[in-house]
Every structure is written in C-alpha cells, then in structure tokens.
Amino acid sequence: GAVVSQHPSWVICKSGTSVKIECRSLDFQATTMFWYRQFPKQSLMLMATSNEGSKATYEQGVEKDKFLINHASLTLSTLTVTSAHPEDSSFYICSALAGAGTDTQYFGPGTRLTVL
Amino acid sequence: AQSVTQLGSHVSVSEGALVLLRCNYSSSVPPYLFWYVQYPNQGLQLLLKYTSAATLVKGINGFEAEFKKSETSFHLTKPSAHMRDAAEYFCAVSEPGRRALTFGSGTRLQVQP
Numbered sequence: 001g002a003v004v005s006q007h008p009s010w011v012i013c014k015s016g017t018s019v020k021i022e023c024r025s026l027d028f029q030a031t032t033m034f035w036y037r038q039f040p041k042q043s044l045m046l047m048a049t050s051n052e053g054s055k056a057t058y059e060q061g062v063e064k065d066k067f068l069i070n071h072a073s074l075t076l077s078t079l080t081v082t083s084a085h086p087e088d089s090s091f092y093i094c095s096a097l098a099g100a101g102t103d104t105q106y107f108g109p110g111t112r113l114t115v116l
Numbered sequence: 117a118q119s120v121t122q123l124g125s126h127v128s129v130s131e132g133a134l135v136l137l138r139c140n141y142s143s144s145v146p147p148y149l150f151w152y153v154q155y156p157n158q159g160l161q162l163l164l165k166y167t168s169a170a171t172l173v174k175g176i177n178g179f180e181a182e183f184k185k186s187e188t189s190f191h192l193t194k195p196s197a198h199m200r201d202a203a204e205y206f207c208a209v210s211e212p213g214r215r216a217l218t219f220g221s222g223t224r225l226q227v228q229p
Contacts, residue, residue, distance in 0.1 A: 034216060043219045044219045104150075104162060105217060
C-alpha cells in the first residue's frame with residue numbers, strides 16, 4: 001500500500017516552454033502533498049506544500065508564478081514549470097501524506113527535467 | 117527552525133561489517149525523525165521513523181536507529197552490511213503538526229566486497 005506515482009519519469013524540453021508533472025497517490029487519498037527538488041548529488045529541498053482544494057504554500061525563495069501547483073483532487077497534484085530555463089533542470093520529487101493524522105510521507109519515484 | 121546534519125557525505129564499509137550513519141538534529145520542539153534510502157534515479161523509501169514512542173526504532177532491511185535526546189542524535193545502524201545496501205541515505209526531521217520534512221545532506225554508502 002501507500003504507492004505514489006509520478007508522470008513523466010523524465011522529460012526534455014526547450015527553453016521557454018512549460019512542463020507539467022503529475023503526482024498521484026494510487027491506493028490512498030492524500031489531503032496533503034509536497035513537492036521537492038533535488039540537484040545532482042544534493043539533498044531534497046522543499047518547494048511547496050499542496051493541500052487539496054486550496055492554494056499551495058510555497059517555501060521562501062520559490063517563485064509561485066514559475067512553479068504552478070494544483071491539487072484538484074485527493075489523489076492528484078500537478079507541478080507546472082512555466083517558461084522553463086536550463087537552471088530549472090533538476091530532479092523533482094513529490095510526496096504524499098497517507099491521511100490527516102499521519103506524519104509519514106510516501107515519495108514518488110521522481111521526474112528528471114532537462115531544459116535545453 | 118529545524119536542521120539536520122549528517123556527518124560524512126561518503127561512508128565505505130566491507131560486506132558483513134557494521135554500518136553506522138550519523139545524524140544530528142536541531143529542533144525547537146520535540147521532533148519526529150526519519151531515515152530514508154534512495155537508490156539511483158529513484159524516489160525515497162522510508163527505512164524507519166521515530167515519533168516519540170520507543171527510542172530504539174527498528175526498520176526495514178535490518179536497519180535500526182536510536183533517538184538520543186541528550187545528544188540530539190538519531191544515528192542509523194545495521195550489524196552486517198550487504199551489497200544491496202549501497203545507496204544514498206537521508207536523515208530528516210519534522211515538527212509534529214507541520215509535517216514538511218527538512219532533510220540532511222545525505223550520506224552515500226558504499227559496500228565493498
């Protein structure tokens with residue numbers, strides 16, 4: 001149980017285009033999802049907290065107009081990187097909380113974004 | 117504010133040897149503590165967690181960790197390393213109620229045959 005998927009697993013795009021990444025909880029409902037980014041050989045940095053039906057809460061330094069997050073249902077959150085640039089190339093990982101009373105996050109397999 | 121320090125970005129052990137990965141935390145409130153493992157190009161898998169119950173926590177794959185409040189530590193151990201344990205290990209902390217995780221910088225474990 002508690003499986004989180006991400007799609008796509010990798011994507012290559014041209015500079016200036018937008019890319020959407022999906023995060024789904026497959027066998028549970030997730031009222032809260034998190035988006036992290038991980039640069040090569042570095043740790044995960046929290047970008048934003050996504051709550052179903054409300055606006056995402058962004059961490060300091062993360063541009064909310066560049067990284068659009070939508071959490072339209074209890075099993076799906078999307079991250080759209082708008083007008084992507086090479087510096088946005090990274091590994092994006094989502095996680096989900098399996099219930100309101102839990103503190104354990106289940107992580108997706110990640111999406112590798114390369115912007116040319 | 118909370119933070120996590122993982123001493124040693126790389127640890128190398130021989131197969132069958134003890135594994136010790138160090139983690140120290142800083143938190144203004146009693147924390148929840150986690151260890152995750154990441155294999156190449158994959159997401160994170162939870163190894164174990166401490167959420168204010170028993171201070172010695174047993175996880176998957178033979179790993180365990182002990183919460184020591186006096187030392188603000190949560191070191192990860194395994195008595196006997198296997199080749200399949202080679203991966204990146206992350207210690208993380210969260211404040212009860214906030215849920216978002218703050219990660220350490222990670223420790224890459226190498227297991228030599």
